[in-house]
Amino acid sequence: MRGLLMENLAETANAYMAWWSLAGVDCAVGEEPMNWLRPVQDAARPRISAADDGATLTRPQSFEAFMTWLAEGAAQPERRWPGAAIMPAGPVNAPLMVITDMPDPADLEAGVLFSDRAGQLFDAMLRAIGLDRQDVHLASLFLSRPPGAMVEATDLALAATRMRTHVMFASPQRLLLLGDRTIRTLMPTADSGLRKFNHDGGTLPAFATFHPRLLLGQPAAKAECWRVMQGLIEEMTK
Template sequence: MGADQTIDWRNAAANALDWWHEAGVDTLVDDVPRDWFAAPEPLVVPAAAPAVPPAMPVATPSAMPLSLADFLNWRSGAEVPEADWSGISLAAIGPADATVMVLVDCPDRDDGDAGALLSGASGRLLDKMLAAIGLTRDEVHLAAVCAKRPTAGRIQSEVEDRLAEIAKHHIGLVAPKRLLLLGNAASRAILGMELQAARGRLHEFNHKIAQTKAGDASDMTSVVASFHPRFLIEKPAAKAEAWKDLQMLMRGQSSQEGGQ
């Protein structure tokens, strides 16, 4: 009944191979049977490892000189943040062993022509401020956080930290008993706070260069933050507050302590 069920499988296989050969198939796909009708498995692509740039050498500033004379020479050299700025680098002036040190933000506009810090109107006001507490400019050590005046008159944020390190090192070499910070930039550099927050109280600054352990009383500088003379010229009403700051500097106690 029905068709002949006798099949020569050898001939059938040979015919199938001949057909595939004619179709161009000449290579086995797998060693085991594959279900060509099954849904394909999702392709998993390994995430590419992030490219790691080659390590670049990091330039580190050399150690700052440990004598004041060498430091002042280095301060106008090629390793300071202001080295590539335009203008004249103005060195600090005053005795190396001054009891009082004054730190401002940067030279004034006309200081470059005179070749000295605070040589104009703000300098004349500073002289009067010093005279009010029995000092002259020749008796104090006057320096600036910036040895050159920035183009906009403000210290750029990217160099603030390095300039603060340099200023603190400078103070350590002078080791003054009292330090007067004039202006916001000087207050931030040494005390790490804005002028308005720093005013009205006495601060202590450890000027010891190698601070490997707590310093004794001889390593401490009394610090007072006050208004820059150029601000007082623009805002004369603030002179009364500046006078309180000067008194606190010489008295060695804060205004709060004085009222107790």
């Protein structure tokens, strides 16, 4: 019971930090006093052209070049965050590509995505559709975890752009998107179930459902997750 309480507290803390991030709070303490009653001014923001975007300038032309760019590119947002990066893993042309939002703290310690109890549940989900980790291409929107798990809107936009390129080069037969942040970033109008994902090379079937970390804290959501997984099974057997 105590362990479950601690897990729920951790999920609550992440949700709390995400709420403040959406509210526009990006730091706990500022260096200068703030006049919260000042009139709001619409400051003109400088336009950033594609030529100013280091990620665009170094656009890779192959899967191997993309992986090198992902790991070493100076423009990647992960360069600003502490901790080692967890690179995508798995074959190209896989029957399924699984995309999550970012590594969990336990993943950073283990050096792989979906470790600990969330990983055990993830492996069970794969077995239910007749696959294991060696069969799928596994990736995350972000290779590491920022402080407080809070990500700026510009970083989310970059992650969505580079993931569309990633999907094109990885060339899976279908996608499984896990977690609300992943779904909102890549398919903001999607509901759970089957959708079409637009990537740099075309479209492919995509399924969206809950992240295993949520399922551990909210077992009632497993029924909806299983409904999505059944739809994935049906699509794979066509």
